[in-house]
Amino acid sequence: MSKPIEVLSPAGGWPALEAAVRAGAQAVYLGGPQFGARAGAQNFSREELSEAVRYCHQRGVRVHVTVNTLIKDSELPEALDLVKFLCSISVDAVLVQDMGLLHLIRERAPGLTVHASTQMSLHTPAGVRLLKALGVKRAVLARELSLSEIKEISEGCDIELEGFVHGALCMCVSGQCYLSALLGGRSGNRGQCAQPCRLPFGAPGGTGHDLSLKDLSYINSIGELQKAGVCSAKIEGRMKRPEYVAAATAACRLAADGRPVPEELSSALGAVFSRSGFTDGYINARRGREMFGTRTKEDVTAATEKVLSGLRELYRKERQSVPVDLALSFEGGQITLGASCAGHTVFAAGKLQQNDPIYNSIPKERCISQLQKTGGTPFTARSVTVPEEGVPLPVSELNRLRREALEALLEARGRRKPIPFTDAPLPSPGPFKRPKGPLPIRAVLRDPGQFCPEMRECEA
Incomplete structure (x- = not known):
């Protein structure tokens, strides 16, 4: 194709x-x-x-x-x-x-x-x-x-x-x-x-x-x-x-x-x-x-x-056309959200709240739903991976992780290596010298019928 x-x-x-x-x-x-x-x-x-x-x-x-x-x-x-x-x-x-x-x-x-x-x-x-x-x-x-x-x-x-x-x-x-x-x-x-x-x-x-x-x-x-x-x-x-x-x-x-x-x-x-x-x-x-x-x-x-x-x-609004893959994981009391797109991968991290009784674990489906909310950015969630058991932290913290990860990814995508350029002095054209004698005349003709009699005589 x-x-x-x-x-x-x-x-x-x-x-x-x-x-x-x-x-x-x-x-x-x-x-x-x-x-x-x-x-x-x-x-x-x-x-x-x-x-x-x-x-x-x-x-x-x-x-x-x-x-x-x-x-x-x-x-x-x-x-x-x-x-x-x-x-x-x-x-x-x-x-x-x-x-x-x-x-x-x-x-x-x-x-x-x-x-x-x-x-x-x-x-x-x-x-x-x-x-x-x-x-x-x-x-x-x-x-x-x-x-x-x-x-x-x-x-x-x-x-x-x-x-x-x-x-x-x-x-x-x-x-x-x-x-x-x-x-x-x-x-x-x-x-x-x-x-x-x-x-x-x-x-x-x-x-x-x-x-x-x-x-x-x-x-x-x-x-x-x-x-x-x-x-x-x-x-x-x-x-x-x-x-x-x-x-x-x-x-x-x-x-x-x-x-x-x-x-x-x-x-x-x-x-x-x-x-x-x-x-x-x-x-x-x-x-x-x-x-x-x-x-x-x-x-x-x-x-x-x-x-x-x-x-x-x-x-009026951002066009959400850049696909991003999001992956949420936690280990040793820390939660990490990774965001990947076209060769760029960035991370945002936070602390788990599993020892604080006022926080309930956010179910897997709710986590996915929150992370898919990429409005206001050029990104659209292509895939979202989260732990089966969900994560014990407030929704506001999950939103913060998503926001920081997408901001970091946007920044990474905006960086490009410069293209090499070699500085060198320009060559001097030197003085213009007019050729001696009459200047040659050139013409492009598409049809032999365009030749005038004088030109035919020159050709002969």
């Missing part, structure tokens, strides 16, 4: 991070103080990043950090310092666009997992194979691919593939839009896209907003994406509110688990953010006018307080 597809959610700030984790994300992606493709998001300081990684690891959620802008030579020392910090807090992966930074990361932190950002415009088997050869573990595919194109890439290269299943579409191929940089000096490849494609642009017979695409939504096609080779279902939206993150995450979680998404949740997801609905045009290779849409007044007002308050219920 294939491994279940991962649900990967956006976290533009702490409220969205908590919403993602509690709504069922198995991994989150977020940005640090610099070099992320969403500079306008709230993002995380270094201290917040450290706390976010600890919080997620305690709950079994992976953390991917974006370092996915193009980086100037003068910025490389600062970018590497950020990567070094990310190694120190043991993030699960970094997303990278800049090829120079990718080379330096593989050289200095070979143990750090690198994902190729969608900003790399990954839409061919050859491109993905190149990145695999350069040490990349996962490729985040361009949003503009069809199912058959995704399958072709999957069959052409043994590498993890991550695909977007919900969120905004760019008018251009992922990572190739220069419109914002051209019109306002704010480059999308520097994390500063001003989204000019959402402004009025006209074309004959068009809508008046002829560069503005609807958001994509492939939630109901997650199973097909997995069959095509996608291992991670990614939700776009680091600029979105936590209610959106919770709604999209919960819907994807249901779909990834093979369960139907309730109509009420689908409607709430559309209400909290859409651009006149959603499109699946790319994945189904049905490109056309129906893919275009704008953010209307009706779209904005659909996010009523009733809708938002309902979505907040998705992340």
Whole structure:
């Protein structure tokens, strides 16, 4: 049986991070103080990043950090310092666009997992194979691919593939839009896209907003994406509110688990953010006018307080999804509760009260019932082992043992060994020397008919 597809959610700030984790994300992606493709998001300081990684690891959620802008030579020392910090807090992966930074990361932190950002415009088997050869573990595919194109890439290269299943579409191929940089000096490849494609642009017979695409939504096609080779279902939206993150995450979680998404949740997801609905045009290779849409007044007002308050219920409480095994034992006047989970085992201890007549032994069934009360924590009791005869201590003491053991286990799960990082001086690029004579001209043509007569004469 294939491994279940991962649900990967956006976290533009702490409220969205908590919403993602509690709504069922198995991994989150977020940005640090610099070099992320969403500079306008709230993002995380270094201290917040450290706390976010600890919080997620305690709950079994992976953390991917974006370092996915193009980086100037003068910025490389600062970018590497950020990567070094990310190694120190043991993030699960970094997303990278800049090829120079990718080379330096593989050289200095070979143990750090690198994902190729969608900003790399990954839409061919050859491109993905190149990145695999350069040490990349996962490729985040361009949003503009069809199912058959995704399958072709999957069959052409043994590498993890991550695909977007919900969120905004760019008018251009992922990572190739220069419109914002051209019109306002704010480059999308520097994390500063001003989204000019959402402004009025006209074309004959068009809508008046002829560069503005609807958001994509492939939630109901997650199973097909997995069959095509996608291992991670990614939700776009680091600029979105936590209610959106919770709604999209919960819907994807249901779909990834093979369960139907309730109509009420689908409607709430559309209400909290859409651009006149959603499109699946790319994945189904049905490109056309129906893919275009704008953010209307009706779209904005659909996010009523009733809708938002309902979505907040998705992340109001801890998601109890981390299985724990509890074992209660006593010997020599001492009682011990052990808690085990995923290679971690901790203990909480106390004194038996068997010589004090005011305490009656708690029966086995009552002990199990009390220890199963893990509410308020991310744990759920998978198994509980207690002595057949019960234990002679007050219920309050048993509750204390459970509370201390789970707190210690949570703390243990949040600790990870740092990833080794080797400091070294950056090589000097030296002065740029312009080659003498005319520069060579290269062109890629897919059809011989594209050759003009002059080019045919040169070939001859």
